[in-house]
Amino acid sequence: MPIRRLAARERPTISFPLQAYAFEASPPAASRVDEFCAYLPYNAGNRTLVVEESGATVASASAIPMRQNLRGQVLPMAGVAGVATHPLARRRGHVRALLHQLLDEMRDEGHPLTALYPFRASFYERFGYVGLPQPRTAVFSPADLAPLLTAELPGTLNWERIGAGYPTWRAFTERCLAERHGFAVFPDFRAIGLRDRDDRWLVTVVRDGGTVGAVTYRIDDHGGELIADDLLAADPYARASLLQFFARHVDQVARIRVRLPADELPELWLTDLAVDVEARIARPGTPAPMARLLSLDALAGLPTGAGRVTVELVGDRWLAGTHLLDGATGQLELLGAATAGSGVPTATLTAAGLSALAYGVLDPAEVAIRGLGEVSADAAVELRRIFPRALPYLFADF
Structure with missing residues (x-):
């Protein structure tokens, strides 16, 4: 089973199309080579291995060199992604062979941890991975946050597009990495995709000269939803300040949708807050993350x-x-x-x-x-x- 490492210039025509077939709508409307080429810089430091048969690529897998906090220590972590097999070559052991070599190489290069989102959890459990908590999604009306509008909270709010505020966002995620068990961050070459897409707003809470809370979000339409990504807060005051900001959208959106860590309990944030909290696990589609020691x-x-x-x-x-x-x-x-x-x-x-x-x-x-x-x-x-x-x-x- 010939396995080789792809050069970066090969990804748009070899691994990216295979991954797109596995994880996106298919077939595409037209050639996506230009789009794939534009994505290359955000994969610059990845390691991508492929299996080839008769000169054709039949399976691929990548590792992203990341960092993760394990009980207070920040360690190198191999984020496994883009595991895909050609539909005519599935169930023939290609992924197993790729993972063995990929994890061998990442471990030898000093990555003692690895994490991924599985296509099937039981398959990866045989590779030593174990499930981690799925982040929760909370949905509620901004009207129910009204009591926060009169609350006197320490700190100030800053609001800007993520393209401009990215350095602040990145610095705060680095703080979270140092302080929070399980937290992980992309390498710089991958993380700057958020800055370059510039398709989110960023609101931050600043106190005593430092950032103590941050969330990125977008609004889908007037009368629709404010869709927030992960709500990151160093303490309850910072969380309350971010929720207070959401409350100011009461005449603009009908719902707030925000992603939360598994230990957040939004039903206890406020009295009379009506909230739907969901952690959905589905196969295929929305798996919970997995990780292991290497x-x-x-x-x-x-x-x-x-x-x-x-x-x-x-x-x-x-x-x-x-x-x-x-x-x-x-x-x-x-x-x-x-x-x-x-x-x-x-x-x-x-x-x-x-x-x-x-x-x-x-x-x-x-x-x-x-x-x-x-x-x-x-x-x-x-x-x-x-x-x-x-x-x-x-x-x-x-």
């Missing part, structure tokens, strides 16, 4: 509780062996199993099981229930201390 280096030095457990990793291409996880110092140490001594509990985990614990999305008992490992009661106690539950927010939508 290297145990991602765990070294993580803030942790004082647990101590031996973990045997099985059934994975990238994570293997038996390791002592020790959180006695408050920072996780990975030691050889021989140093454990007697009386240290042992758990057997798949890569998906360990990833679920590291990202904080499953309890050790749930790992066992899901068939992602074998965890005794005493090992579960130690694993809960080392990996307390957390709610990752995978901001970057790729």
Whole structure:
């Protein structure tokens, strides 16, 4: 199965058309080569691999060099995207071969984490990925935000097009990356697409000389919807300021639609706020994100509780062996199993099981229930201390 890495100039005629067939309306009205060429700069640093048969490309997959926060540490992350197979070449193992080589290469280049949006979650679970929370969408009337119009809130609001405000937006997402578990950002070459398209408004909250809240949005029509992207706020005051801005559109739009992290509870924002909150998962169409560890280096030095457990990793291409996880110092140490001594509990985990614990999305008992490992009661106690539950927010939508 010949696999090769594409040069950038090959993407408009080789990988982009294959991805467009898999993920967009088809067939296109006319040739899209010029459009694909215009998209090239935003893929400049991606790694794209393809499978070829008899000189024709039958499958492709790309990795975007990103960064992600894992329990307070910002680490390189490989964002897998554009996984597509020619309709006459599907179910023949091409994607499996591509992913093995793509993740091999990204891991070897220092990416200990990887994330993606799956075409089928069970397929990627076999590659060690585990599901992360899906962002919520909240829909409500701006009229219900009226109590905020008289609220005295600290800070000031700035309003501009995203093309002009992009440096402020980018700087604030970098702050969120440093502070929020699970948050991820695109590399600069990809992120500037938002600036160049310039098809959003940006409103920011500034306090004490710094940005503490931001949201991008568009309005589809008079009497229609104000459609906001991710609502990013450093604290409740910043969130309230952004909602106050939305309230000023009461005579312009009928509804506000905004995307929220899974830990936001809009039903508690205000009394008498009528709101529909949805996290829709569908196959195909709207999958929840998934992520995994590619290297145990991602765990070294993580803030942790004082647990101590031996973990045997099985059934994975990238994570293997038996390791002592020790959180006695408050920072996780990975030691050889021989140093454990007697009386240290042992758990057997798949890569998906360990990833679920590291990202904080499953309890050790749930790992066992899901068939992602074998965890005794005493090992579960130690694993809960080392990996307390957390709610990752995978901001970057790729």
